[in-house]
Amino acid sequence: MSRRVLVIGGTGAFGERLVEGLLWRTDAAVLIGARGVDRAEGVARRLRILFPDRTIESVAIDTATLTAETLRALDLFIVADAAGPFQHAQPATARAAIAAGCHYIDLADARDFVAAFPALDEQAKAAGVVALTGASSTPALSHAALDEITRGWRAIDRVDVAISPGNRAPRGLSVVQAILGRTGKPARVFTGGRWREAPGWGLLIRRRLPGLGKRWLSLVETPDLDLLPQRYAPRDRAIFRAGFELAFMHLGLWLASLPVRIGLLPTLLPLAKPFHWIADRLFRYGTDRGGMIVTASGRDAGDNRVQAWWAVIAPTGDGPNIPTLPALAAVRALLAGRDIAPGARACVDVLNLADIADEFRRFRIVTRQRARPQSLYARVLRDSLNEVPAPIRAGHTVDGRLVLAGMASIEGAANAAGRLFARLFGFPPAGQNIPVRVEMTENEDAEVWTRTFGTRRFKSRLSEAGPGHMDEQFGLVSIRLAVTADRQGVTMRSVSARLGPIPLPAWLTPRSRAIETVDSAGRFTFDVPIAMPLLGQVVRYRGWLKPSTA
16 A cells, blocks of 8 residues: 655645654655645755655645646555645645545635535545545644533533634745635624624634733634534534734734725735735744634533633744644544545544644643633632522523623712712612613623613623632723622622732722622622722612513
């Protein structure tokens, strides 16, 4: 049996790394294919010095004119296509490889290309070969990670995947063209429990990524936007985002997308070269530290609400290898004779996470994995939440969205300065028997609470800050709360505050000791006093709540 592997695009940023991986991890003869044979031979000469005992050949390959006869004459076992870009391309190379009787693997991350690929399935089955598309970070690695962290789950509610490379990671013009080609254009996304349209590079968020800190992320079109809903049937959403490390670049592209979104420009593709030039000028800023995180929430094997994530972090110089490693794992599996059913399909449910992670060991690549209760209060209070009365537990079990409604009485500030402070924060004015509505929605690792007292509404964001603590953010002001629970209920006491990143002194720190308990009617009750040093009481609101279906 031939053990010859052709890497098309073997002189590119990803193709050359795949070639090196094949030489490190297999005994196959490796052919480096490129349109210019001189460039391919230059890469081959360098690698022959590093691997003097290996068969390394260079060959001129033009995918525009490639035929099955050309591939058949090379006596190949596998054709690996790392050339790209795959957006709006036809699977001509895969079709030629199948006709030549070769296995085929590519690194495609183009949504349209991967969606159309199964049209080759009957042809591949008839030839008895395996043809896999998307053997890259998406969808191969993202699905392998999701399969691992959701194994045994009864249901999945939400899936979120995000990739953020370091600013010093190599990016060719084709990568820039692939991004700009869909920026601002409508993309079909499963969110809110149904299919909707959202603009490319829209759905802007800022999220903390393990090992990388906070980075901006936006919607990008990848095969996962189709495959995640198909394979995992999430109840609420399945979203794939990507982001640049530098906020200037990320937000700049978001602003540049607006003319496309409102129809003033058909596409940003004509700006690919200027954008590429700007990116090159900014190359020395930031880091080359990037990563990927895959997050899922749902119900585990015991029907408990749970959130789990898996992340990979790539330090200096190693990040650009990650997109090639699923393809390398797939090549190794075929060379080893693994029983993979013939046919043409996306590279999902073919490799498990261990297969791909085994390729990480040559690099300084770190992975992390975590599963935890989905509810914010369950994460903060842990086992002590089980002690509190059932109405309070139910009032903090946010399954995507929870709405409570009831009545409240409000005491206002004791002086004019306090009333001004209350108005700045949007706190409600004094009154009795005022209808109150509290809407809690999950937002990444946090919860957003929107409280409506009569016609006055104010909002805050609550996030975990370690065991027994959470942060409540009102605009630029963030208050650290110590949270305790017992059989009577839950108590939240303010302990410190910040204005943006700046710690506030004690004489500027709001004071609060909020109590949640249950009244004689079995209702969730709350008593929230808020005071400021020097100003005294700013507001105090008390009342009761029940779950609302409105």
